[in-house]
Amino acid sequence: MSADRASGHGAATALSLGAVFAIWWGATASGLITPLFLPGPGDVALRLIDLAQHGFVGATLLQHTGASLARVGLAMLFAVITAVPVGMAMGLYPRINAAIDPLIEFYRPVPPLAYLPLMVIWFGIGELTKILLIYLAIFAPLAIATASGVRRVDPNRIRAAQSLGASRDQIAWLVIFPSALPDILTGLRIALGVGWSTLVAAELVAATRGLGFMVQSASQMLVTDVVVAGIFVIALIALLIELVLRWVERRFAGWASAG
C-alpha cells in the first residue's frame, strides 16, 4: 500500500468519526435530543472522570473494569488450557473429531443469553456461571481454529521431523503446535471478541461489579451518561484486546505472514 493511499484511508476514518461526533455534539448541544435520551460528549466525558473518582453502584470504574477483565481473563485461561489440546486432538485424530465436533457445532451457534438461564439453574448466580458462560463462548472458536490449523500442517514437515528422530510427543508439540500457532492465535483473537461481548450478558445476572453490570444498573436508573460512558469503556477495552493480540500474532507467528 502506498503512503498516499494509507493517508487517504486515515483521512476517510477521521472524516467518518468526526462526522458522527459532530452530529452527536450538534444534536445534544442544540437541545434537539434531551440528555435523558442521549447526553452530550462533554457530559459523558465529565461522567467518565466522575466514574473513575467516585464510581457508580458501589464501585469505581477501575473496580468494575477489573472485575470484568478478571472474568474474561480466567475464562480465557481455562479455554486456552482446554481448547488447544482438544483442538489438537480433533485435528490429529479424525475419530476424536467425529466425536467432539457435533457437540461444539451444536452449542456454538446458540447465543449465550439463550442458555444462560439453564446455567443459572445448574450453577447458581455466582461467579462460576459467569465465567463458565464466557468460557463456553471462547472454547468453541478456539478449538475449531486449532483443529483446522493442525489439519493444514505440511505433511512433509512432519515427515522431516520423523526422519530426524522426533517422537510422537515431540512432533505434536514441537512441529504441529507451532505450525498451527498462527491459526490458533487468529482463533483466540476472534474468540476473545466473542467472549468480551458475552461478558455483558453474563453480568446481567446478579453481579455486584463489572462493566456490564454498571451499564445495566445505569440503564435501569435512567442514568444515560453512565450507560454511554460504560459503552465507550467496553469498546475501548475490546480494541485494546484486539491490538494486544495482533501484537502477539506478529511476535510469535510473524513467520506465517512473512511468506
Added chain:
Amino acid sequence: MPTLSVDRVSLTYRSKRGPVAALADVSLAVASGEIVVALGASGCGKSTLLGLMAGFLKPSGGAVTVDGVPVSGPGTDRAVVFQDDALMPWLSAEDNVAFGLQMRGVAQAERRAAARDMLAQVGLAGCASHAIHEMSGGMRQRVGLARALAVKPDFLLMDEPLGALDELTRERMQMLVLNLWQTSGKGIFLITHSIEEALFLSTRLVLLSPRPGRIVQRYDTGFARRFIAGEPVRTIKADPDFLAMRDDLSSAILANAAEDAIDVG
C-alpha cells in the same frame, strides 16, 4: 559400509477407481560412497520409491532393508531432503539444523555449535540466526541439507531437492551436493526429472517408466567422480560422452512415454 536395499518392491494403493499400481518390482541398492539417481517423468513413482526407502510408506510387496534389517519406519540413519525444504519457519537457520540433535536431547550450546559447523559446510557461515522466511530458495535448500547431515545419517535421501531452483543456483547446488558427498562419504539416493542433473550427480542411474514405476534401464555413470577428481563442471557437461548419454536417456524416456500412451489409449 551400510547398504540400503530395495528388493522386488511394489506398491499398490487403493483409490476410488480401484487399485492403482504406483511401483512394480523395483530393486536397487545404495551403498556408502555411492550416489544413485532415479530419473523419470512426473508420475513415475519416484517419490513413492523414496518414501518407501525413508520409511514413510510401507511396500505392498518386497522389502526395504538396511544391511538385511527391514526398515520399519523413518529413522535418523536415512535423513531426507525435500523439494519444498520442509523447514520449521519459526526457527532460525541454526535451530533448524540443530532440530535433529534437539530431538536426541543434546544441550542447546552443543547442538548450536554443531549446527553452525554444518551451516559453514554448506556455505552459510554467518547465517546462523537468519529467519527462514528471509532466505532464498537456494539458501533454504542448503539449510535442509545441513539439517539432514547434522544427524550424521548413513544415507541421504533427496526428493527432487533442486527442482524448485533457478538454473544458476541449481548448478551451484549440484556442485555443493557432490562436494558434500565426497567429504561425508554418505550413500546418497536422489530423484530428479532433469536428465542432465541425473547424469552429473550420479555414480549409478536408474530410469523409471511411468505408472506403474518400473526400472527400465540402469547405467553406471562416472561424471560425479570426474567432478570430484577436479574436472570443471562445464567441461563435464559438454563432454561428448555426457551428451551421448543424455540423448540416449531422452530417447528412452520418450519411448517409454509413448508406450505408456498406447497402454492408456
